[in-house]
Amino acid sequence: MASPPTCLSSVAHRTIRRTCVNCALSELCVPVGLDQKDMERLDQLVDRQQPLPAHAHLCRIGERFSTLYAVRSGCFKSYRMDREGRERVLAFHLPGELMGLDAIYPGVYQSNIVALDVGGVCALPYNDLSRLAAQIPRLQEQIFRLLSKDLSAYAWLGGDHSAEERVAGFLLDLSNRYRERGYSDRVFNLAMPRRDIANYLRLATETVSRIITRFERQGLIRTERREVQLLDLEGLNERANHCLQVTG
Amino acid sequence: MASPPTCLSSVAHRTIRRTCVNCALSELCVPVGLDQKDMERLDQLVDRQQPLPAHAHLCRIGERFSTLYAVRSGCFKSYRMDREGRERVLAFHLPGELMGLDAIYPGVYQSNIVALDVGGVCALPYNDLSRLAAQIPRLQEQIFRLLSKDLSAYAWLGGDHSAEERVAGFLLDLSNRYRERGYSDRVFNLAMPRRDIANYLRLATETVSRIITRFERQGLIRTERREVQLLDLEGLNERANHCLQVTG
DNA sequence: TCGCGAAATTGACTTGCGTCAAGGATGCAT
């Protein structure tokens, strides 16, 4: 794996000409395993968009699907509205992850995707990507894998875990994903408010708050607003019943 | 769509030489949209296995992944065991549906798949399928779509629906899937015991039983053991809060 | 036909989590 960036934003800004080839995320993102020649072909169809301001939407439910988005920096949230107009958070997306995959089947976006903070994305025109995938077996394979990976993540959310298991699992999942990206797996910032965490875990905000306090009293974690420090990974693992979301 | 078969088992047995080309499920399964020539190429890699007896396992968690399975007849169930050894049903699979997709990413089966009754499957060697998909864009596209479709199905299970919403949604989802396959969407048999339904919906068996009784008293359905008749689709839709699982 | 075990139903009781409500902390605009 390439040497990790020191902070997320540096990934996007320190290079003059940003390409997949020199992107620190290439080992987590679509181009996994491509050689330089193929990466350059992929590069040509990638549209590196302007950074988005916080709370800007990337796409909305019902819009015609044409592009997948890869997170370059920041954290994104995808969500739907249910019949009563209540928000349902489906996923949080960290750098290197692909968004919009659930829109492929119906051809229409199935979720709203919004930047939780300033964030950058690469837009991947689906038809072009699909065509290229047919020419580069390794790329096709990687897209299959990314789709398959999301299945496991969704399956976790579907399990009937207790509130404690959910919160512990959520923290450990983030921890793993940050580690994969070269950041600390013990200290990190929650990009999303408690309300979004609770909604994602299908719990009440108050329940999440209470459990975080409980974990803190039990010496498992320390928190200071959005900043979290995991003190006892083994203990958290026990609370999560050892069933993490996706173990990379 | 081809004229529907009159009963599920006839699909598998009435032809001498069974191929994708003459399979009644080809419009629901992997070969959607392929012309006859491409379908014949697909056909060559399909291994039409012996019918499986009830409760026979197709694969087990942890086994090395090498083949996807398509349901030809019967109904299958995929499930995991959690830490405490309790079963977690992940999905039921009807004819034409693809199983094992979540194993692509890790390369190891993520769930046990078992026949609920006698049932037949087509085995699709993943590497061969993947190679062929690179040569037939329409096939690659269809695999992307099937993977994407499963994402939406899993997302429904993840929502925090009430017990009533879950049961109503489950019945309507089955209804839709049976209709797609050319069977009655009002009268059908539940291939799975209540326990499996409850487990799939993350409810207690007793809760499912109570809600079925309630729906029956309200004149929404009639049941006779495993046989179900949907009397009031609109009423069920209201109980499900109008959010069906996947609307084909 | 009988008898056994599994599946399904129903009732009584318990509980985890949601809801409601209040209070504190933080950040931003004026």
Add this chain to the structure above:
DNA sequence: ATGCATCCTTGACGCAAGTCAATTTCGCGA
């Protein structure tokens, strides 16, 4: 600084669904 809005936390209470337990029904083999 001051006021205001948002976020987070904490407590009191209620309810939906789980658990426990008893009964009925069904399927199947002897």
